[in-house]
Amino acid sequence: MSIYVGNLSYDATKSDVEEVFAEYGTIKSTHLPTDRETGRPRGFAFVEMSSDAEETAAIEALDGAEWMGRVLKVNKAKPRERR
DNA sequence: GTTGAGCGTT
Numbered sequence: 465m466s467i468y469v470g471n472l473s474y475d476a477t478k479s480d481v482e483e484v485f486a487e488y489g490t491i492k493s494t495h496l497p498t499d500r501e502t503g504r505p506r507g508f509a510f511v512e513m514s515s516d517a518e519e520t521a522a523i524e525a526l527d528g529a530e531w532m533g534r535v536l537k538v539n540k541a542k543p544r545e546r547r
Numbered sequence: 548g549t550t551g552a553g554c555g556t557t
Contacts, residue, residue: 466551468549471548474548495552497551506551508548508550509551510551537549539550541551544550
């Protein structure tokens with residue numbers, strides 16, 4: 465399972481995201497995608513944690529929380545295979 | 548500013 469983090473500040477970096485999510489569990493991996501064509505930051509991220517319970521805890525704790533001047537939107541990510 | 552890659556045509 466992975467977490468989707470939307471409405472992310474464009475100043476946020478992978479390390480920033482990991483720092484915050486690490487408070488609620490162990491980070492397995494983090495994605496901070498940029499637009500493949502333009503190289504522009506896309507303003508969202510994906511985080512994978514070591515257990516579903518930790519991810520749920522992080523979602524509940526961080527969804528709607530203000531971070532770096534923006535209110536985060538955090539929820540379970542959709543599978544990327546679909547697109 | 549809201550759902551990841553890259554390869555490159557099953």
